[in-house]
Amino acid sequence: MKIVLLGSGNVATHLAKALKSKGEELVQVYSQNLTNAELLARLVGAEAVNNLNKIENNADLYIISVKDDAIATVAKSLKNVTGLVVHTSGTTDINILLEQVKKAGVFYPLQTFSKSKDVSFENIPLCIEAGDEDQLAVLKSLASKISSQVYELDGEKRKVLHLAAVFACNFPNHLYALANKILNQNGLDFEIIRPLIAETADKVMDNLPENVQTGPAVRGDENTLNTHLSMLNDMPELQNIYQTLSNSIKLMPK
Amino acid sequence: MKIVLLGSGNVATHLAKALKSKGEELVQVYSQNLTNAELLARLVGAEAVNNLNKIENNADLYIISVKDDAIATVAKSLKNVTGLVVHTSGTTDINILLEQVKKAGVFYPLQTFSKSKDVSFENIPLCIEAGDEDQLAVLKSLASKISSQVYELDGEKRKVLHLAAVFACNFPNHLYALANKILNQNGLDFEIIRPLIAETADKVMDNLPENVQTGPAVRGDENTLNTHLSMLNDMPELQNIYQTLSNSIKLMPK
Structure with missing residues (x-):
């Protein structure tokens, strides 16, 4: 050709x-x-x-x-x-x-x-x-x-795929950036969290994400959730994101 | 030992x-x-x-x-x-x-x-x-x-690290799950989006995430943002997450 x-x-x-x-x-x-x-x-x-x-x-x-x-x-x-x-x-x-x-x-x-x-x-x-x-x-x-x-x-499905891609790529990357913000404010380097990011993505290569969710929200660990929310008192925007995503995790059928 | x-x-x-x-x-x-x-x-x-x-x-x-x-x-x-x-x-x-x-x-x-x-x-x-x-x-x-x-x-820094890990691991995994929900509702399989997830994580192994943000929010592409929000009319919880995270991306210093 x-x-x-x-x-x-x-x-x-x-x-x-x-x-x-x-x-x-x-x-x-x-x-x-x-x-x-x-x-x-x-x-x-x-x-x-x-x-x-x-x-x-x-x-x-x-x-x-x-x-x-x-x-x-x-x-x-x-x-x-x-x-x-x-x-x-x-x-x-x-x-x-x-x-x-x-x-x-x-x-x-x-x-x-x-x-x-x-x-x-x-x-x-x-x-x-x-x-x-x-x-x-x-x-x-x-x-x-x-x-x-x-x-x-077709064009409709391609649009849906693009929307899903925002959730699977653009938003996770932004959450990495927010994690980096939290680390930097406390004198910690992004380097420390890179292996965790790599493994989190690697895990869903052979699993569906809803089957491998970890963390305080899915465990219903209210103590840790409350501790984390209070640690974010000075960052209301991050506090709002933490609350919104934790609630959404709790709502997810297991 | x-x-x-x-x-x-x-x-x-x-x-x-x-x-x-x-x-x-x-x-x-x-x-x-x-x-x-x-x-x-x-x-x-x-x-x-x-x-x-x-x-x-x-x-x-x-x-x-x-x-x-x-x-x-x-x-x-x-x-x-x-x-x-x-x-x-x-x-x-x-x-x-x-x-x-x-x-x-x-x-x-x-x-x-x-x-x-x-x-x-x-x-x-x-x-x-x-x-x-x-x-x-x-x-x-x-x-x-x-x-x-x-x-x-020390214990204080370890706590901060754990909070950052929720943003870098637990929340991204949940966003993968929401992407899967969007795909499934439209007859698409999670398989199609796995290479994108892998590459998104791989990208921040050598870069800081705030330097490699892509997508409609960071481009200020209001047409696409509005299209996506209207596609989520039947899923108000996902619409709220889309809005919250897109706003947060726009607020991020470049």
């Missing part, structure tokens, strides 16, 4: 490397910023482009991996291509593309990417959607080359 | 195996339940005991690893021993022991243990405390044999 990549951010970079490593041909990398386009293009043996008018018309697949609110604009420049055009967004509807191009799809990797950290695509869930069965088959075949976890999801 | 272990639960089991593997001599394992005592005793080549009157008086170290509210009772039976008596609790004061025995300390591993899952002690932070410098040196030497992370912490 001849692939054109539009975007040079975290998702685009990780995706381009994964596709290249499986022998796919990346013909062009587009970015508004030529330096960024060149950096990534060189990495995957593609031509760097910073002008949407210079995008080739005869590629098989166009992957738009830009900020959500720029997807429509980029798609508009692909009106004349015959290949399949996909975006990589969790929240953007496929119709945003279908208003601009003939063949559209979604190729959404469910992961939190950082520039500085390599991540193996093999275990990243790829959620795909397409306008018809043939296009879906093309995406499924490509997705299966780079990941062992390919899911066909 | 001749060591007597009082308890046969998760912490006792993991600790006994780690000590044995480093060549320490476990002479007795006590449990109210003889079968449990025998199971663990056999594993580490110790004598199984289910009667506190049969505990040897001449061991070097007694490790009490039972439920918090049973520590005092077990300690009472060790009034006549000359060795050092420690407990493994995060929240129990050292004075609970000092009221009963001559030489007391704390040997608290900061980790979430499951029976079914092996865990390497090498990376588990061990928090120690003792009545005097000599006893502390003994505990430090022993702790250093099984873990590379040994911390001398």
Whole structure:
């Protein structure tokens, strides 16, 4: 497959490397910023482009991996291509593309990417959607080359998945940050709590979280709950979070 | 060192195996339940005991690893021993022991243990405390044999650490459970979100969480926040948690 990549951010970079490593041909990398386009293009043996008018018309697949609110604009420049055009967004509807191009799809990797950290695509869930069965088959075949976890999801389910991801990723990370705040205020370093964070996540790789809940709330240990709440008297925002989440744990069916 | 272990639960089991593997001599394992005592005793080549009157008086170290509210009772039976008596609790004061025995300390591993899952002690932070410098040196030497992370912490700091652990372990696990609830209600499996959970924890192994926060709240993406809140209209408890944590993320200094 001849692939054109539009975007040079975290998702685009990780995706381009994964596709290249499986022998796919990346013909062009587009970015508004030529330096960024060149950096990534060189990495995957593609031509760097910073002008949407210079995008080739005869590629098989166009992957738009830009900020959500720029997807429509980029798609508009692909009106004349015959290949399949996909975006990589969790929240953007496929119709945003279908208003601009003939063949559209979604190729959404469910992961939190950082520039500085390599991540193996093999275990990243790829959620795909397409306008018809043939296009879906093309995406499924490509997705299966780079990941062992390919899911066909419509836009509604992809939205649900994105909401669940906020609970499973963004909120836990914030709670790590609050733990760090408590530690720092008492002269303790975040380092001390890292093994516990790693093990907590590792535990649910083979178990469902509701089956391995630990701590004072699930034990109904009111002494410890009250001690902790009073330790947070000077931090009412954290006290509120402690109370809210402890109550929610108590309400959880066992 | 001749060591007597009082308890046969998760912490006792993991600790006994780690000590044995480093060549320490476990002479007795006590449990109210003889079968449990025998199971663990056999594993580490110790004598199984289910009667506190049969505990040897001449061991070097007694490790009490039972439920918090049973520590005092077990300690009472060790009034006549000359060795050092420690407990493994995060929240129990050292004075609970000092009221009963001559030489007391704390040997608290900061980790979430499951029976079914092996865990390497090498990376588990061990928090120690003792009545005097000599006893502390003994505990430090022993702790250093099984873990590379040994911390001398007084009771106040140990309490703070336990509170931070609730934020870093118990609450994130509950949020995983809520994510699973959202997924299940929409016919999606927890499996799809496991790689994201693993990566979220892995990210903070080399970074501080406040520096790698992602998601709609930290981006100030009000469209997505409002969409998510309205998707939770039928789950007011989850809606409240979503609102509370999103507000807290927005308040976090960057």
